Amino acid sequence: MAEVVLRNVKKIYSTKKKRKRTEVIAVKNLNLTIQDGEFLALLGPSGCGKTTTLRMIVGLETITEGQILIGGKVVNTWTPAQRNVAMAFETYALYSHLSVRDNLGLCLKAKGVAAEEIKGQVEQIAEVLRITDILEARSSGLSGGQQQRVSLGRALIRNPSVSLLDEPLSHLDASLRLETRIEIKRIHQRLKGTFVFVTHDQMEALALSDRVAVMNFAELQQVGTRSDLYDRPANVFVADFVGEPPINLFPDSAIQSHRGELFAVTPRREFKFALPPEIKAKLESKTKDSVTIGMRPQYINVQAAEGREPLAGNVSVFEFLGETGNLTVTNEGLDINVLAPPDFHAPVGEPIELYYHPGKVLLFDAENGKNINCE
Numbered sequence: 001m002a003e004v005v006l007r008n009v010k011k012i013y014s015t016k017k018k019r020k021r022t023e024v025i026a027v028k029n030l031n032l033t034i035q036d037g038e039f040l041a042l043l044g045p046s047g048c049g050k051t052t053t054l055r056m057i058v059g060l061e062t063i064t065e066g067q068i069l070i071g072g073k074v075v076n077t078w079t080p081a082q083r084n085v086a087m088a089f090e091t092y093a094l095y096s097h098l099s100v101r102d103n104l105g106l107c108l109k110a111k112g113v114a115a116e117e118i119k120g121q122v123e124q125i126a127e128v129l130r131i132t133d134i135l136e137a138r139s140s141g142l143s144g145g146q147q148q149r150v151s152l153g154r155a156l157i158r159n160p161s162v163s164l165l166d167e168p169l170s171h172l173d174a175s176l177r178l179e180t181r182i183e184i185k186r187i188h189q190r191l192k193g194t195f196v197f198v199t200h201d202q203m204e205a206l207a208l209s210d211r212v213a214v215m216n217f218a219e220l221q222q223v224g225t226r227s228d229l230y231d232r233p234a235n236v237f238v239a240d241f242v243g244e245p246p247i248n249l250f251p252d253s254a255i256q257s258h259r260g261e262l263f264a265v266t267p268r269r270e271f272k273f274a275l276p277p278e279i280k281a282k283l284e285s286k287t288k289d290s291v292t293i294g295m296r297p298q299y300i301n302v303q304a305a306e307g308r309e310p311l312a313g314n315v316s317v318f319e320f321l322g323e324t325g326n327l328t329v330t331n332e333g334l335d336i337n338v339l340a341p342p343d344f345h346a347p348v349g350e351p352i353e354l355y356y357h358p359g360k361v362l363l364f365d366a367e368n369g370k371n372i373n374c375e
């Protein structure tokens, strides 16, 4: 088992096209510690550097700057074989001429494990991943979802100290995806290894992991638990990327003081949020003429409750989402989304009072997007 530490890790790809050299910064000054036995999700939009990060940890990519430590040792010059890190790729990378059984057992065979032992381990992982019925099939004839599970099995059978899973569920249909997700979690609980799981899907990241590292444009934005990302997002990007339904964001808003109380007010005063007194010191330490207000739909509802402040608007759209409803309320053309009970019913255009939690109002610096509450 092993802790993984990335210290100021940078990756620049240099490519030459028509005699012109271009450089792409794929990962920029990445500082991240993945604890021994932790399940960390790496979340971010396409091209933000997730796969590159995994490839550097496993040793398939040299790093341009910085250090990678596995189990306390700097591994920058170690080969992939020396690192005891396994990686399951989004594009399965299976040996197409071999059977599923042989694909799964290949690395154990290379390690000199006895045939009987290989058989036992292959059959055990196949059962966990529900691929027992295709063990004798050639991997070239399998569906995308089946290949993905074989690829996952091949990575996990080695009992590595670190497992890197690059979007291992992306080709599975919804129900198989959920099932395999649970199996991955079980395998983690059994192996107790360090897992890094790459995904685009925030719900998957939050459901599976102990902590989530959010990346954007080659940079780590924040690493934290579900509640860190929900309630204390480091910046506008994290606030917006994480959360379903998405956070309400009101750029170009202002901070106003009225009778000793502070308010955050949207540009044309459509919505006015009272702020908790603790924020005052943080605002006074700088001048904030312009902020982005963030308010999660979960912290606004249609019923009055103690400690909640009212906001006025008119009913615009209601979407039934099963357990809850997504209600859009409009004031002077500005929309705010809130969670409403599934049986909510009100005619479009009807005036409505919403109630929000003042302690949950987020403020972001207009210039750098950083969360003022966390500064």
Ligand SMILES: Nc1ncnc2c1ncn2[C@@H]1O[C@H](COP(=O)(O)OP(=O)(O)OP(=O)(O)O)[C@@H](O)[C@H]1O
Binding pocket: 013, 014, 015, 024, 025, 026, 044, 045, 046, 047, 048, 049, 050, 051, 052, 053, 200
């Ligand atoms: N071998 C390469 N040569 C040149 N540029 C590359 C190479 N591999 C990746 N890149 C670039 O580095 C950046 C990061 O790519 P990476 O594959 O790590 O992103 P990602 O977060 O895994 O994206 P996705 O979610 O689409 O898989 C992208 O701009 C990509 O185009």
Ligand SMILES: [Mg+2]
Binding pocket: 050, 051, 052, 166
């Ligand atoms: Mg990728």
